[in-house]
Amino acid sequence: MKLAVQKHLNQNLPFLKDKKLLIAISGGIDSVVLTHLLHSFKYNISLAHCNFSLRGKESNKDEVFVKELGEDLQIPTYTIQFETEKYASENGLSTQMAARELRYNWFQEIALNNNLDYVITAHHKDDILETIIINFTRGTGLDGLTGIPTINKNIVRPLLPFSTNQILIYATKNKLNWREDESNISTKYVRNKIRHKVIPFLKEINPNLLNTLSNTLENLKGSQQIIKDRIQNVKEKIVSIHTNETHFNIEELKKLSDPKIYLYELLKEYNFTEWGDVSDLLDAQSGKQVFSETHRLLKDRTALILSEITPSEKQTIYEIPENTLKIKQPIKLKFKTIDIPFDTKNHQNKVFEELIFNDLNTITVDYNKIKFPLIIRKWQKGDYFYPIGLLGKKKLSKFFKDTKMSLIDKENTWLLCSNNDIVWVIGKRLDDRFKVTKTTSKILKIKSKFK
Known part of the structure; x- marks a missing residue:
């Protein structure tokens, strides 16, 4: 696996070699293997560990383990403790979503304050399969069926082409130590239910499931690129920029084969969720609006006008x-x-x-x-x-x-x-x-x- 990872990094992620990298490390097998690999390749790495205070003494032992690993490898190590359940309650989030929000915000804060270039996570091929199934059950578009991106802004996932089994073989062969999170065994969470109940059943049907997944993803990403090319052509006819607004020509939108689908592709990055209401704007009266958390879409006479929602002026x-x-x-x-x-x-x-x-x-x-x-x-x-x-x-x-x-x-x-x-x-x-x-x-x- 080591040679395969090195080849993947050199061919597909060569820009990482001379950059400052922050590895998100839980202490589990995936992030420990990632740390050892990048350290052996002599990358410039630091570690960041979140103690979510969800497992009592075990959470504290995870933190101690990561600190000791950082000392052994002589790697700068950042740790933090969160009151995750309190944060979840105050913000109306599930525990998992609260933990996700807390850790990614903190990773970006560390990167900014220490001039680090990329945040590196240990997501792998099995995570892609779990994510696709979760998205499929909740309802999604093509983006949700193409899994986890290798690069998302300054977040990079070098282990996506590799499976849990490959990681386990590498860790065992190299006699690495890691921490086992017993909560990963519980089927309390949706992802764990899929990991321990759904995927084993699918692998009975197709023992070569992960390789099949790779081929499917390659086909889907090809289709996704065709859609992106088409949307770019459509934008040239439909979209115009006016200072802080983006205008979508209603007459031209209605000429398209399926305006609702095109609107989804044109607006999906702006956090809208009520796509029925968005498409209804095409025939609504002027002045009707649909809001996302970050943007507003307004029906004007000849255009749908997109603008960012800004905080109200404190002083009028x-x-x-x-x-x-x-x-x-x-x-x-x-x-x-x-x-x-x-x-x-x-x-x-x-x-x-x-x-x-x-x-x-x-x-x-x-x-x-x-x-x-x-x-x-x-x-x-x-x-x-x-x-x-x-x-x-x-x-x-x-x-x-x-x-x-x-x-x-x-x-x-x-x-x-x-x-x-x-x-x-x-x-x-x-x-x-x-x-x-x-x-x-x-x-x-x-x-x-x-x-």
Whole structure:
């Protein structure tokens, strides 16, 4: 096995050789064998062990074993103790999911704080089979049937091509010591039920099950690549990026053979779970939304608009004192005061015309018509202003509708106000009441987009 692992590393994971690696080690046979192998290959490794405090003295003995192994091999070793059951209860998680969340968060913290490049786990071929069966019983797509990825961001699993039996033979032949976790024998957990009851039965039907699995995975991954290629072609027609939003063209989506399946492939990385509700958006009224834990999908007139959910602003009103030159929160604004010379003001010559500059991102207002501190805030129901270039006042909600702004656009719009009056719908329209006129003697120039 040692030569086979070395060949696999050299051919498929050569980038690991000169990197700093953190091995996630439980003290069990898999992670101990992985540690000995990488140590014998002279990789730059450290160990990280989690004591989940779930097995009393046995958990503590696992921790001691890992520390002693680190000392024997002269490898830096990190250990931590978690109150796993308390964490699970407080966060509404199963014990297994709580342990998973705790350990992976901690591994990433160690890697970040110590400039380590990759987290290495000891998952192997039998783990792939168990994972596929679990995903199949719970319902999954093609991704769930292709098992465990060898590389997932900075997590790498070098032992995936190797079986439990190969690992056991290597450990026995090399007289390695490891810790046995008695909870792995219990059928209390789903994975253990599959490991001890389902897989032995499947191996009776097909004694060559793991090799068959390898061939199946290779075929599935080939099919998966074809789908990825097709989705990339579809994206070119359907998807467009607008600042912090991604738009999916509804008309083009409906032309596809199965829009629901395409939506799943396009959106699966954004944590949506209610796929029926997602596909229903195609024929829903404008304004209907579906949420995942991290993103929102909004039905607009011609597009589904995807945006990331950000924490609500703690502060909704921002004051701008007089003589402010620049602000960065809640948006970037730059201010410049300009006095108009008497002759320029009276003759309205070219110099004066150049001072009056109004577009979407830069405005000039009559300094004497505004009251400090100026206010920046979000829009509210009932807000109105006097849009420059139009006659009379207009409700902001009607202005948004007429300019075809989406719900997300509205939520992201800020107002610059003087007392209770809107001076500028920032990035959209100046209020006519504050424009520069022939009688203006002082100008305030405000710019919203600059480097």
